[in-house]
Amino acid sequence: MNGKLDGKVAIVTGAGQGAGMGAALALAAEGAAVILFGRTLAKVEKVAAQIDARGGKAVAFGGDVTVEADLRRSIDLAIERFGRLDILVNAAQSPEMRTAPLLEIDPAVVDELWRSGAAATLAFMRLVHPHMVKAGGGSIINFGSGAEFGPANYGVYAGVKAAIRSISRAAAVEWGKDRIRVNVAVPMVESPANDADPTDHDQLVQFIPLGRIGDPEADIGRPIAFLASDDSAYMTGCTFMLDGGLTFMG
Numbered sequence: 001m002n003g004k005l006d007g008k009v010a011i012v013t014g015a016g017q018g019a020g021m022g023a024a025l026a027l028a029a030e031g032a033a034v035i036l037f038g039r040t041l042a043k044v045e046k047v048a049a050q051i052d053a054r055g056g057k058a059v060a061f062g063g064d065v066t067v068e069a070d071l072r073r074s075i076d077l078a079i080e081r082f083g084r085l086d087i088l089v090n091a092a093q094s095p096e097m098r099t100a101p102l103l104e105i106d107p108a109v110v111d112e113l114w115r116s117g118a119a120a121t122l123a124f125m126r127l128v129h130p131h132m133v134k135a136g137g138g139s140i141i142n143f144g145s146g147a148e149f150g151p152a153n154y155g156v157y158a159g160v161k162a163a164i165r166s167i168s169r170a171a172a173v174e175w176g177k178d179r180i181r182v183n184v185a186v187p188m189v190e191s192p193a194n195d196a197d198p199t200d201h202d203q204l205v206q207f208i209p210l211g212r213i214g215d216p217e218a219d220i221g222r223p224i225a226f227l228a229s230d231d232s233a234y235m236t237g238c239t240f241m242l243d244g245g246l247t248f249m250g
Contacts, residue, residue, distance in 0.1 A: 004031065004229040004230070005228060006032075007031070009033045009035075009082040009084050009085050009087070010027050010033070010035065010085075010228065011037055011074055011075070011085065011087070011088050011089070011124075011128070013037040013090055014091035015038050015044050015091070016036070016038035016039075016046070017191055018091070018187075018189050018192065019091050019191065019220045020089065020092065022215070022217040023091060023141070023221045023225075024036055024051070024058070024089075025047070025051065025216070026217050026222045027228060028051040028054070028056035029054065029056065032057075032086075032228070033057035033082045034059075035078045035081075036048050036058055036060045037061050037065070038061070038062065038063075039063070039092075040062070041060060048060040061074050065092045065116055065120035066119070066120055072127060075131060078131075084134070085128055085135060086132065086137075086138045087138060088125065088138070088139075089143075090125075090142045093113075093116055093117050095109065095112055095113070098113070098157040099154055099157075100155075109156070114160055117157075117160035117164060118160050121164050122167050125140055129175065132178070132180050137178065137180055138179075138180045140168075140182045140183070141184070141227050141228065142165075142167075142184050142185075143184070144239060145157065145158065149247050164184065165239060168184045168237070169182075169237050181227075182236055183238050183239070183240065184238070185223065185227070185242055186243060186247070187214060187219075187242045187243065188244060189219070189242075207246060208244040208245060208246045209244060209246070214242060214243070220242050
């Protein structure tokens with residue numbers, strides 16, 4: 001452990017698998033105490049056990065990001081157990097199947113994508129704000145998606161992620177005076193959610209210049225830990241493509 005986040009406290013949503021899990025592991029490896037927020041308690045308990053075995057600090061929390069009471073309870077847990085809140089990683093997004101033409105997507109899926117994505121991200125950001133101000137500042141990392149840059153057949157999901165990027169940029173500008181930084185990470189990661197995508201794995205890898213899909217902790221989590229640390233103290237309002245070169249942002 002390098003200890004760049006010693007004394008810091010984080011909440012990570014979607015921490016039971018994929019990029020959220022990778023972020024939680026990397027934050028803990030740098031010394032942060034982490035609240036692992038996930039819909040399936042057994043999954044986040046497994047990640048908590050892994051962090052504990054490494055000598056880190058983690059608490060599993062079962063909750064739904066679309067339920068404001070659950071968001072508040074996770075914040076209360078962080079304050080009760082660790083006394084402060086410095087970092088929020090919004091990685092959760094449901095449902096897993098996100099592909100659908102605009103004329104075919106079920107209205108219920110549209111609603112769930114919006115509520116679990118942009119709406120939940122904004123709600124959590126607003127709720128953690130006063131706690132980060134009290135702590136002297138903080139870092140929020142929200143998750144985007146490469147679907148935003150190739151939205152055909154991903155239109156609603158891509159739109160939700162575009163909204164998250166706009167909200168993040170607004171927060172970066174509005175909350176800079178509070179010493180709260182807000183950035184967006186766009187991962188290409190080994191994950192059960194990606195496994196549900198009909199895109200052929202081998203075909204996708206051919207388009208990634210670095211020739212592989214990212215490891216949750218090494219390739220996604222470590223950059224997230226960097227964005228949470230003082231090493232990135234002058235970086236806010238940015239989008240970071242953690243996708244092996246798949247997408248070029250001009």
